[in-house]
Amino acid sequence: MKKVKIVVAGPRGRMGKEAVELVLETENFELAGVLDRRNDGKSLREAEGVDSDALIYTDIYKCFKEQQPDVLIDLTTPEVGMEHTVIALESGVRPVVGTTGFSTGDLAKLEDLCKQTRLGCIIAPNFAVGAVLMMKFSKMAARYFSDVEIIELHHDQKLDAPSGTAVKTAEMISSVRERKKQGHNDEKEAIPGARGADFEGMHIHSVRLPGLIAHQQVMFGSDGQTLSIRHDSYNRASFMSGVKLAVETVMEKDSLVYGLENIIE
Numbered sequence: 001m002k003k004v005k006i007v008v009a010g011p012r013g014r015m016g017k018e019a020v021e022l023v024l025e026t027e028n029f030e031l032a033g034v035l036d037r038r039n040d041g042k043s044l045r046e047a048e049g050v051d052s053d054a055l056i057y058t059d060i061y062k063c064f065k066e067q068q069p070d071v072l073i074d075l076t077t078p079e080v081g082m083e084h085t086v087i088a089l090e091s092g093v094r095p096v097v098g099t100t101g102f103s104t105g106d107l108a109k110l111e112d113l114c115k116q117t118r119l120g121c122i123i124a125p126n127f128a129v130g131a132v133l134m135m136k137f138s139k140m141a142a143r144y145f146s147d148v149e150i151i152e153l154h155h156d157q158k159l160d161a162p163s164g165t166a167v168k169t170a171e172m173i174s175s176v177r178e179r180k181k182q183g184h185n186d187e188k189e190a191i192p193g194a195r196g197a198d199f200e201g202m203h204i205h206s207v208r209l210p211g212l213i214a215h216q217q218v219m220f221g222s223d224g225q226t227l228s229i230r231h232d233s234y235n236r237a238s239f240m241s242g243v244k245l246a247v248e249t250v251m252e253k254d255s256l257v258y259g260l261e262n263i264i265e
């Protein structure tokens with residue numbers, strides 16, 4: 001069976017390191033190279049002490065030209081991730097994107113690019129199966145509860161707020177929920193931001209603390225009852241089975257897939 005040739009962008013990062021390990025330990029995956037912003041031309045062994053001779057590239061075009069990968073796994077920052085994803089599609093490489101913080105305009109642009117190139121691209125705000133279920137269950141619950149607040153909690157090194165998972169959860173809920181402005185009509189914030197971000201009338205609260213990894217509670221309320229749906233990732237290995245599934249699936253796709261719930265039955 002032909003191996004899937006993979007480039008990982010962001011290999012020194014918290015997620016990138018795990019993804020490199022995943023690729024190295026998966027039988028039908030091959031690490032073709034990594035994209036970083038330092039150590040150009042060195043091997044991962046030389047630069048990072050990783051048991052691999054895969055080369056580090058700072059130039060994505062050179063990397064793709066020399067390595068001809070099938071898939072790019074991007075785990076960087078929103079701006080860099082978007083740039084990498086566009087270049088990958090234009091270069092015939094299928095992106096699997098875990099990087100969060102893409103705008104709706106970015107997603108629309110990528111959808112068009114996938115149509116033009118007939119290449120698959122998977123953008124997954126959360127690769128953890130439990131988080132995907134949390135989002136699905138929240139969508140189910142929103143049919144019965146129109147009032148909801150999303151509380152996402154992450155480590156304090158996270159760049160984007162709200163998290164990609166919180167935005168995706170809000171989008172999934174809003175696809176079945178009547179638009180509703182929540183809380184008292186006359187409510188006022190004595191301190192700006194007290195009620196969190198407003199997504200079509202529902203509120204998203206972002207907590208950032210050292211010690212946390214990735215957590216989210218979706219809290220529904222109606223007369224005399226509340227329902228809380230919570231997911232916790234305690235390590236980044238929790239995301240890796242989703243990354244593996246996304247890489248395998250993207251090879252079969254010819255369009256944009258936004259959210260792992262679209263490929264997990």
Ligand SMILES: NC(=O)C1=CN([C@@H]2O[C@H](COP(=O)(O)OP(=O)(O)OC[C@H]3O[C@@H](n4cnc5c(N)ncnc54)[C@H](OP(=O)(O)O)[C@@H]3O)[C@@H](O)[C@H]2O)C=CC1
Nearest residue numbers: 010012013014015035036075076098099100124125126127
């Ligand atoms: N979808 C999911 O399930 C998950 C998604 N994420 C998302 O993944 C992304 C990465 O998260 P995390 O690993 O925690 O972040 P880190 O900050 O640990 O890693 C990001 C890495 O990207 C590198 N980077 C920055 N610019 C470039 C560039 N031009 N080329 C290559 N690499 C670059 C950074 O390098 P430097 O150190 O030099 O800045 C850093 O090593 C975030 O958007 C996060 O939200 C995180 C967890 C799960």
Ligand SMILES: O=C(O)C1=N[C@H](C(=O)O)C[C@H](O)C1
Nearest residue numbers: 100125126158163164165214
């Ligand atoms: O930055 C993180 O850590 C995470 N980012 C993703 C997000 O923004 O939802 C996924 C997970 O929550 C971890």
